[in-house]
Amino acid sequence: MEKQKYQLEFDMKGTPVPLLWSYISSASGLKEWFADAVEIDGKHYTFYWNKQPQSATVLSMRSEVSVRWRWDDEPSRAYFELKIQVNDFTGTSTLILTDFAEPSELDDARELWTTQIDGLRTLLGC
Numbered sequence: 001m002e003k004q005k006y007q008l009e010f011d012m013k014g015t016p017v018p019l020l021w022s023y024i025s026s027a028s029g030l031k032e033w034f035a036d037a038v039e040i041d042g043k044h045y046t047f048y049w050n051k052q053p054q055s056a057t058v059l060s061m062r063s064e065v066s067v068r069w070r071w072d073d074e075p076s077r078a079y080f081e082l083k084i085q086v087n088d089f090t091g092t093s094t095l096i097l098t099d100f101a102e103p104s105e106l107d108d109a110r111e112l113w114t115t116q117i118d119g120l121r122t123l124l125g126c
Contacts, residue, residue, distance in 0.1 A: 003078045003100035008110060010117045012093040013126045017084055020093060021064045023120060024082045033120040045069060068098075076100070095120075 012020055023029035027038040027045075035047040043058040056069040059079055066083035078100035085094045095117065101109035 003076055004103055004106060005078075005098065005100050006106060006110065008097045008113055008117070010095045010097070010121065011126065012084075012095050012121065012124065014091060015093055015124050015126060017064050017086060017093060020084055020095065020124070023124070024084075024095070025061070025067050032123055034116060 023032060027040045030038045030045075030047070035049055036051070037048040039046045039048075045056045045058065046053050047056065048054075055072040057072060059068045059070055061067045064084065066081055068079050068081040070079045080099040081097070083096040083098070085096055086092070087094070097113055097117065099109060099113065
């Protein structure tokens with residue numbers, strides 16, 4: 001069965017974009033909330049959970065805006081993306097997550113991302 005695309009939006013309040021960007025694009029930032037360890041070699045990221053590696057390749061990156069990866073073992077065209085959107089009127093930022101999951105796994109995938117991003121929000125004081 002084909003994976004379904006879904007999006008989640010998270011209010012990051014007044015978090016400065018450069019700070020938020022560092023947490024979603026750098027090895028040290030991603031290690032704080034997303035994975036146990038992260039290694040970056042050019043466009044190749046290796047994420048570690050419980051000492052088990054999982055590799056992803058950056059498909060696109062717009063500094064202080066968005067980063068999109070594809071898991072290296074992903075056979076489909078699926079990707080996951082973290083995008084920062086700033087409301088010009090209020091100055092608040094929103095982190096928009098786009099990912100793909102099997103229809104039977106959508107609820108679990110949403111819950112996992114929500115837990116992960118809540119950890120990031122706690123770190124940033126949101």
